[in-house]
Amino acid sequence: MADTLTTPATPATPATPATSATPAGPTASAASAASASSSPSAGLTAPGAPDRAAPPYGVRETSAPGRAPGRGGVLLARARLVAQRVTAVLLLLAVWEAAPRAGLVDRVFVPPVSEVAAAWWDLALGGALGEHLAASLARSLSGFGLAIVVAIPLGLLIGWYKPVADFLGPVLELFRNTSAVALLPVFVLIFGLDETSKITFVLYACTWPILLNTISGVKTVEPLLIKSARSLGLGPVALFQKVVLPAAVPTIFTGVRLAGAYAILVLLFAEMVGAKAGLGFLINDAQANFRIHDMYAGIITISVLGLLFNLLLVTVERRFSTWRTT
Amino acid sequence: MSPVKIAIRDVGKVFRVRGADRPFTALEHIDLDVREGEFLTLVGPSGCGKSTLLDLVAGLTEPSTGEILIDGRAISGPGLDRGIVFQQYALLPWRTALGNVEFGLEAKGVPRRERAERARHFLGLVGLTGFERRYPHELSGGMRQRVAIARSLAFDPDVLLMDEPFAALDAQTRESLQEELLRIWGKTGKTVVFITHGIDEAVYLGQRVAVMSSRPGRITEVIEVAFDSREGDLRADPAFGEYRHHIWTRLRDEAATAHHEEATPVG
Numbered sequence A: 001m002a003d004t005l006t007t008p009a010t011p012a013t014p015a016t017p018a019t020s021a022t023p024a025g026p027t028a029s030a031a032s033a034a035s036a037s038s039s040p041s042a043g044l045t046a047p048g049a050p051d052r053a054a055p056p057y058g059v060r061e062t063s064a065p066g067r068a069p070g071r072g073g074v075l076l077a078r079a080r081l082v083a084q085r086v087t088a089v090l091l092l093l094a095v096w097e098a099a100p101r102a103g104l105v106d107r108v109f110v111p112p113v114s115e116v117a118a119a120w121w122d123l124a125l126g127g128a129l130g131e132h133l134a135a136s137l138a139r140s141l142s143g144f145g146l147a148i149v150v151a152i153p154l155g156l157l158i159g160w161y162k163p164v165a166d167f168l169g170p171v172l173e174l175f176r177n178t179s180a181v182a183l184l185p186v187f188v189l190i191f192g193l194d195e196t197s198k199i200t201f202v203l204y205a206c207t208w209p210i211l212l213n214t215i216s217g218v219k220t221v222e223p224l225l226i227k228s229a230r231s232l233g234l235g236p237v238a239l240f241q242k243v244v245l246p247a248a249v250p251t252i253f254t255g256v257r258l259a260g261a262y263a264i265l266v267l268l269f270a271e272m273v274g275a276k277a278g279l280g281f282l283i284n285d286a287q288a289n290f291r292i293h294d295m296y297a298g299i300i301t302i303s304v305l306g307l308l309f310n311l312l313l314v315t316v317e318r319r320f321s322t323w324r325t326t
Numbered sequence B: 001m002s003p004v005k006i007a008i009r010d011v012g013k014v015f016r017v018r019g020a021d022r023p024f025t026a027l028e029h030i031d032l033d034v035r036e037g038e039f040l041t042l043v044g045p046s047g048c049g050k051s052t053l054l055d056l057v058a059g060l061t062e063p064s065t066g067e068i069l070i071d072g073r074a075i076s077g078p079g080l081d082r083g084i085v086f087q088q089y090a091l092l093p094w095r096t097a098l099g100n101v102e103f104g105l106e107a108k109g110v111p112r113r114e115r116a117e118r119a120r121h122f123l124g125l126v127g128l129t130g131f132e133r134r135y136p137h138e139l140s141g142g143m144r145q146r147v148a149i150a151r152s153l154a155f156d157p158d159v160l161l162m163d164e165p166f167a168a169l170d171a172q173t174r175e176s177l178q179e180e181l182l183r184i185w186g187k188t189g190k191t192v193v194f195i196t197h198g199i200d201e202a203v204y205l206g207q208r209v210a211v212m213s214s215r216p217g218r219i220t221e222v223i224e225v226a227f228d229s230r231e232g233d234l235r236a237d238p239a240f241g242e243y244r245h246h247i248w249t250r251l252r253d254e255a256a257t258a259h260h261e262e263a264t265p266v267g
C-alpha cells in the first residue's frame, strides 16, 4: 500500500571532485615526500598526483544517463525534466476541463476544473478553507509529532535489546497487519469524538511505520561495523551513539516519511466519520449538502497538502543520508 | 633478540554450529610467539582459521582453550594497543575518509583539534592526500583499504593485525601497497601480523612465515625468511623462489592429506 511512497533515493547534491592537492601540514608533506622517493611504482604517494590521476569514483550522475552535458547541458536537462512533469499535470487538468464541457462526464458530478478553482478561491477568501486546513494540520502534526517522539526512542530500545525485540516481535507483527482504520471505532468508543480521539488515532497510525523501521534499522546494522568499533575498544554507549544510531538513521527516516503520509490519510478518514471542522469534514459535508465544487476544492487541498508534506520529508531525509549509496 | 610481543599458548577454538550435533573445531593447539617489531605473515588455505585466530588476538572472541598474552599479560578484550585491518573494509559509510580515520582517534580520546591534523597526516602517509572529504562509496576498493590502514596506524597501536588487506586488489595496486606497508613498518617499528593466502605475498612481506593447515586449523611450520639484500626485484631472487616452492609444497601436501581424510570417514 504505502510502499508506493518510497521513492528511490536520488542524488541530492552534485559531487564535487577534489581539485586541490595541497599537502596537509609540515609532517604530512615530509612523509609524502619520503614516500615518493622510496616508492617509484605507480606514483602512489607523489604529492599532487593522486586526485588528478584518479578516475572520478562515485561522482554522481546529475543528468539523464547516456549524456555528458556541461553546465549548460545540465540546466537544459533539468528544465526538460521539469517541463515533462508539468506537462503531465497540465494534461490532466486539460482533460478535467474538457471532459465535462464536452459532455463526456456529467458536469453536475464532475464540474470543470476552472469552476472548481473559482470555488476554491471563494472558500479561501471567505476564510473557511483556512479554518478547516488549520484544524486538520493541527491534528495531523500533533499526532505525527507525538509519534516521532514516542516511537523512535521506543524503537531504538527494542531494537538494541535483542531479547526484547524477539519477545515483542509477534505482537508488533500483529499490530502492523491490523489496519488502523479498522480500529477507529475503538478509538471513538474510548476517547469520544473530540480532538483527543483524532490525535490519538493519528498518533497510533503513525507509530507503527516509525517503530518498525527504527527497530529494523537498529537490528540490521552491518555486523562488521560493530565488530570494527568494538575492536577500537568502544563501550556500549559510544557504540550505540557512534555506530548504531547513524547507521539506522536512513531506515528511521523512511519510517518517518511513511508516517507522514499516514498522518494525513487516516486523519481525513477520522474527520469524515465525526468532526465539525477539518478538510475531511469539509469534503464529506460538501458532498452531503450537494456543494460539489466545494467538495472538489477540499480534495485538491488535501492532495496538495500531502504532496508538500512528502516533499518536505524527502528533503529532510536526503539531508540526513547523503552518504547512502543509491 | 627482541622480547616476545604476542604469545599464543596452546590456543584452540571450537564453534557450536546450529543444526550440527558435534561442535566444529576451527583451531587446535596453536603455539606461536611474535617478537616485538617483527613482521610475521600467516599463510594458509581458505577456511583454515586465519581470521578466527586474528579475532582471538584482537580480543573480539575468547579462545576455547589456551591463552594469548600481550607483553606477558593475558588479554582481556579488545584494546587500542592493537590496530586491526579487516578482510572487508570496515569503514563507516556516513563518514568521510578523514572522519573514518578520526574515529579511532576519538576512541582514544585525542583532542578534537589534534584529531583532524593527525588524520590528515596518516591519510597522506597512505597516499590519499586530496581525498579527505570523500565518502567511502566515492573511493575505489584500494583507496578504502588504505583509509582502513590509515585508521589503524593513526591511533598508534603497538601491534598491527591485518587480515588479507590486499586480497581484493589488482596486482599493481597490491604491489605498491605492499611496498608502502613495508616502508611504514620500517619507519614505525610496529609489530605486524599479516594474514594472506598468497604465498608470494607471505614471502615478500614476512620476516617469518607461519604456515597453517586446515581442519582443524594448526600451524604446521614457521619459516624464517632472510634475503642477502632486498634491493632490486626481490621476486626474481632465487632464494625467493626456494621459499615460495617450499611453502607451496607444504600447503599442497596438507591439502592432499585433508582431502584423503575427508574421503575416509573417521569415527
Ligand SMILES: Nc1ncnc2c1ncn2[C@@H]1O[C@H](COP(=O)(O)OP(=O)(O)OP(=O)(O)O)[C@@H](O)[C@H]1O
Pocket (backbone or CB within 6 Å): B015, B016, B017, B024, B026, B044, B045, B046, B047, B048, B049, B050, B051, B052, B053, B087, B197
Ligand atoms: N562464528 C562461527 N561459527 C561457526 N563456524 C565458524 C565461525 N567462524 C568461522 N567458522 C568456521 O571456522 C573456519 C575458519 O574460518 P576463518 O574465517 O577463520 O577462515 P579463514 O582462514 O580466514 O578463511 P579465508 O581465507 O577464506 O578468509 C571455517 O570453516 C568457518 O566455517
Ligand SMILES: [Mg+2]
Pocket (backbone or CB within 6 Å): B050, B051, B052, B087, B163
Ligand atoms: Mg579470513
